[in-house]
Amino acid sequence: MADGKARLRDRLEAKARELGFCAFGVARADAAPQSGERLRQWLEEGAHGDMLWMAETAERRASPQGLWPEVRSVVALGMSYAPAADPLALAEAPELGRISVYAQGGDYHDVVKKALKALARWLVEEAGCELKVFVDTAPVMEKPLAAAAGLGWQGKHTNLVSRQDGSWLFLGAIYTTLELELEPAEEGHRIHCGSCTACLDACPTNAFPAPFRLDARRCISYLTIEHKGPIPEEFRAAIGNRIYGCDDCLAVCPWNRFADTARRHRAFLPRAELAAPALADLLDLDDASFRQVFAGSPIKRIGRNRMVRNAAIAAANSGRAELLPVLERLTMDEDPVVAEAAQWAVTQLSRV
Structure with missing residues (x-):
């Protein structure tokens, strides 16, 4: 049974990379238990501003099971948008507007979701499971889940940092009823920021x-x-x-x-x-x-x-x-x- 889970996970990762994902990992649905409490504290401080939907969806966002009780595993995925040029270069060109690197190309919502749906179809055909796919707009804690799955760690700026892709990853997630083979998620438990600020x-x-x-x-x-x-x-x-x-x-x-x-x-x-x-x-x-x-x-x-x-x-x-x-x-x-x-x-x- 364990060998079968491992083979399925390996084939799933290969398919994910074929579809354009450069980062892949699997975590248990309950792998980031501290996320809900941190979210509640953040909301109580009012640090979300007028993003009212963050408070409205807090219970569902706090954990994967809060959104979908049947979920057993989370497949965390990342697509790189690493820039070739210095993102800060236009600071010295005041007549020009600076647009964040992530928004200078195609809409990541569309690109990542299309690939996620294709990967989800493959997984259903191979394993006959139930699943849900998420990109950004759903009440999902992508960053702590990605860290738990070994994609990287949340840096002091709260964003995910990866050894291979730095700070430049779009994240997506597949919630599934399958109990997929896990991997040692060392990156999810170690923060490699040191004393850097x-x-x-x-x-x-x-x-x-x-x-x-x-x-x-x-x-x-x-x-x-x-x-x-x-x-x-x-x-x-x-x-x-x-x-x-x-x-x-x-x-x-x-x-x-x-x-x-x-x-x-x-x-x-x-x-x-x-x-x-x-x-x-x-x-x-x-x-x-x-x-x-x-x-x-x-x-x-x-x-x-x-x-x-x-x-x-x-x-x-x-x-x-x-x-x-x-x-x-x-x-x-x-x-x-x-x-x-x-x-x-x-x-x-x-x-x-």
């Missing part, structure tokens, strides 16, 4: 109150993507020219020097128009042009208004007075959040 020190907004703790309310990724209202003024200067997400804490991790771009999935190669967009072009977007530019990108989910709000903040930080005419037009925008950001930018640039 590079990720904590790099954060422009001091979003880490302590190692392994993130206050989303101060995080630029949260502020530019999840937060719908006006961005608090205390963070606006620190945002710089970041218009969608922030890579700083990931980019400075020393483990990234081992990340091999040859393992990157081809769907995540950066699109030219997303690698270094001009702020002037972003400020000029209407709904139709926004949908056209960001079709097939995860950025499309934030909508035109949040993108233009972000671009206005970046424009204010650019020192580029030539952006004043388009910003002045935006002060009359139908969206009050966009109009407020544009008015603030006009005020800032008028002082230059």
Whole structure:
């Protein structure tokens, strides 16, 4: 029986790699028991900001069995999006917008889920089990489960770090009723960060109150993507020219020097128009042009208004007075959040 489980696991891993996953591991469904308590503490502190769904789904998110009582094993998978260029290079180009590396290529939701479904079909045909597949939007604790399965460990910035892929992995999970063969998950129990605090020190907004703790309310990724209202003024200067997400804490991790771009999935190669967009072009977007530019990108989910709000903040930080005419037009925008950001930018640039 054990040999049969091992053979199935090995064949499953081979199929996963054939489908584009570079990282694979298996964990028991109850392998990350501390995750639920950490989640509850984080929510009690209000560190989730206005991501209300985190609180609404807390019980289901706290453990795999809370979401699906029948689950016995979790197959954790990763796809690499390791960048070939320095993610921080555009910091010295204030007329351009900085988009997080993960959003410069194809939408990972679509790419990872398609591969997960294909792997799930294979597993059902081979083993006749029940299963569910998850990518990001479901109430699943992907990072601690991936760590428990041996894909890496959660670093001091709370993201997964891998020996082979650094900080650049998209995670997916398959919950199954099978009791699959496990492997020694040393990586899930050892944190290889040592005394390094590079990720904590790099954060422009001091979003880490302590190692392994993130206050989303101060995080630029949260502020530019999840937060719908006006961005608090205390963070606006620190945002710089970041218009969608922030890579700083990931980019400075020393483990990234081992990340091999040859393992990157081809769907995540950066699109030219997303690698270094001009702020002037972003400020000029209407709904139709926004949908056209960001079709097939995860950025499309934030909508035109949040993108233009972000671009206005970046424009204010650019020192580029030539952006004043388009910003002045935006002060009359139908969206009050966009109009407020544009008015603030006009005020800032008028002082230059």
